[in-house]
Amino acid sequence: MPSPRITHRQPDPIIVDNLIDQSMAPWLARLLAGRIATPIDIDDVFKPSMANLPDPDAIPDLHRGVARIVQAIVNEEKIVLAVDHDMDGQGAAAVLWTAFVDHFQVDPELLQVVTSHRLTEGYGITMPVADRIIASGATLVISADKGSSDETQIKRIAGAGIDVVVTDHHEIPAEGPPGSAYACINPTIDPSRYDPFICGAGVAFLVMAKTRTALLAQGYFSECPSVLPLIDYVAVATVADCVALRPDRSFINRLFVKKGLEYINVRSRPCWQVFLDHIKSGVVDSSTIGFQLAPAVASAGRLDWADAGFLFLTAGSTSEAQKQWDILTKQNEERKTIEKSLRGKAFSLASAMHSQSLVLFIEDGHSGVHGITASRVVERFGKPTALFTEKEGADGRRVATGSFRGIPGFNVRKGLQYVDDTYPGILRSFGGHPGAAGASVWLEGFARFQVAYEEAVVRQLGSQKLVPEIFVDGELPAENLCLQTIDDLAGFDPWGKDFPKPMFTGCFQVIDIKPVGDGSHFKLKLGIANRTVDGIWFNGVDPGESMDVTRGMDISIVYQLADNVFRGRRSFQIQVVCLAD
Numbered sequence: 001m002p003s004p005r006i007t008h009r010q011p012d013p014i015i016v017d018n019l020i021d022q023s024m025a026p027w028l029a030r031l032l033a034g035r036i037a038t039p040i041d042i043d044d045v046f047k048p049s050m051a052n053l054p055d056p057d058a059i060p061d062l063h064r065g066v067a068r069i070v071q072a073i074v075n076e077e078k079i080v081l082a083v084d085h086d087m088d089g090q091g092a093a094a095v096l097w098t099a100f101v102d103h104f105q106v107d108p109e110l111l112q113v114v115t116s117h118r119l120t121e122g123y124g125i126t127m128p129v130a131d132r133i134i135a136s137g138a139t140l141v142i143s144a145d146k147g148s149s150d151e152t153q154i155k156r157i158a159g160a161g162i163d164v165v166v167t168d169h170h171e172i173p174a175e176g177p178p179g180s181a182y183a184c185i186n187p188t189i190d191p192s193r194y195d196p197f198i199c200g201a202g203v204a205f206l207v208m209a210k211t212r213t214a215l216l217a218q219g220y221f222s223e224c225p226s227v228l229p230l231i232d233y234v235a236v237a238t239v240a241d242c243v244a245l246r247p248d249r250s251f252i253n254r255l256f257v258k259k260g261l262e263y264i265n266v267r268s269r270p271c272w273q274v275f276l277d278h279i280k281s282g283v284v285d286s287s288t289i290g291f292q293l294a295p296a297v298a299s300a301g302r303l304d305w306a307d308a309g310f311l312f313l314t315a316g317s318t319s320e321a322q323k324q325w326d327i328l329t330k331q332n333e334e335r336k337t338i339e340k341s342l343r344g345k346a347f348s349l350a351s352a353m354h355s356q357s358l359v360l361f362i363e364d365g366h367s368g369v370h371g372i373t374a375s376r377v378v379e380r381f382g383k384p385t386a387l388f389t390e391k392e393g394a395d396g397r398r399v400a401t402g403s404f405r406g407i408p409g410f411n412v413r414k415g416l417q418y419v420d421d422t423y424p425g426i427l428r429s430f431g432g433h434p435g436a437a438g439a440s441v442w443l444e445g446f447a448r449f450q451v452a453y454e455e456a457v458v459r460q461l462g463s464q465k466l467v468p469e470i471f472v473d474g475e476l477p478a479e480n481l482c483l484q485t486i487d488d489l490a491g492f493d494p495w496g497k498d499f500p501k502p503m504f505t506g507c508f509q510v511i512d513i514k515p516v517g518d519g520s521h522f523k524l525k526l527g528i529a530n531r532t533v534d535g536i537w538f539n540g541v542d543p544g545e546s547m548d549v550t551r552g553m554d555i556s557i558v559y560q561l562a563d564n565v566f567r568g569r570r571s572f573q574i575q576v577v578c579l580a581d
Contacts, residue, residue: 009034048255065183084145085301091201091237092144094313099208125150145200149431155180197244201237235260240294246498270321286494299332302368365389370403382468398443415456478529537576556580
């Protein structure tokens, strides 16, 4: 396994001074300045306001799509919500369903949620999805988190007399948005002047907000409750979909998550009541969403139909939410087992490769966990990665489907577009965005695709040696190793894509170390400047291997600060990431 490259962030002194002038503590100013490229108003970080949310009128086709949705509501048409099977798609489904039923008073009998089955049908408005839509008797389809690359199927649906309003955030294919759609509302469409980083649920939320405004303006309602409380679903989807959370890049995403977390933490829905009772800390933040909530909700769609995730989010009672949560928890444990096995196989294959890209074929893979496993390979090897397995294709032809994950500086969607433009016919289908994508290839052409994708990666990244890179924020004084520091940093939440949690370096003496769990994790007591701090080191070694660190050693480590909550009591600990030398 390659050793990570440890890179110290270099804050821009002009930005540091600007933040200090806004009364930010110098050490916090340096930490924030190491993550942004332009000066910002610190209120956009700590106290973003809905009053500053840009008007989504800048998104092409918005008014046309909203007008068609309003027409369907007024005329009591049957509407299909065609959504993706991941957390973003299910969050978007919850936004749309709850807006229609609870805010616009649409009869639930007039609504139908249609999701593709990840394992048997794949991503997007696939032909089986199109068949179910046509058979539904609906006159309007609203897609969420998909549809921008599905012209063939949308044309078929439109040919059956059904209008399709696409709401999506994935990059538009080279041939342009789907021409057969009644409207395509996507902030990545040129010449959109809106934030291109918002997730699918975020787009759905903006469309519902404009639909409410249009219904009121038309006099359909004299009063209609604000859709703002739906922002909790958007917050969860935003964190889960790994879209930009950097304050100088996407003010909107930070606003969505900040405000959404407020609703979640006051237990505004049965699903949040159940989830908050489940977690140890009693408080939901971006990390809680990313590591506990989103994987569980998404597990349904990874292994089977995604219904349990949607039903959990929209449950009308705590008993129903608890029932769905139990299902999700069980599926998530199964997902973890599958992923662990797949990760070992992927690591073994990747270790034997010396290319700039890692395009892996696993005979007995599981497409439901390919994406999350590809992310783990990227973390370990620092290279753009794709995981493929065989799937039954049309007309008996053998097909391989894969999930892609990128690294900073590499645009996955553009890489696949390059392959499709330069080597026509290798790719059967593809779609996605800069950081992640999905594709299928004819199996007989898989080796050619590996070569073509390697070429695409080299064109973007060159031939420099690629290794995992860990960015650190320097050393913390010993007196800052305390709960107060964690509380000082909490105001920066949400952490996430493009705005990672702080990592620090430091030299400690190992006072005690002992394995826990399956033997790959370790609890530590570490000494620094006549103080002792607790530590935890997850996956310090692979199962079955021995730990080289022993009592009495002086070690230099990369670490994060962590809250340890046990029986309602907080204590400070550091979480070891890796050795620094």
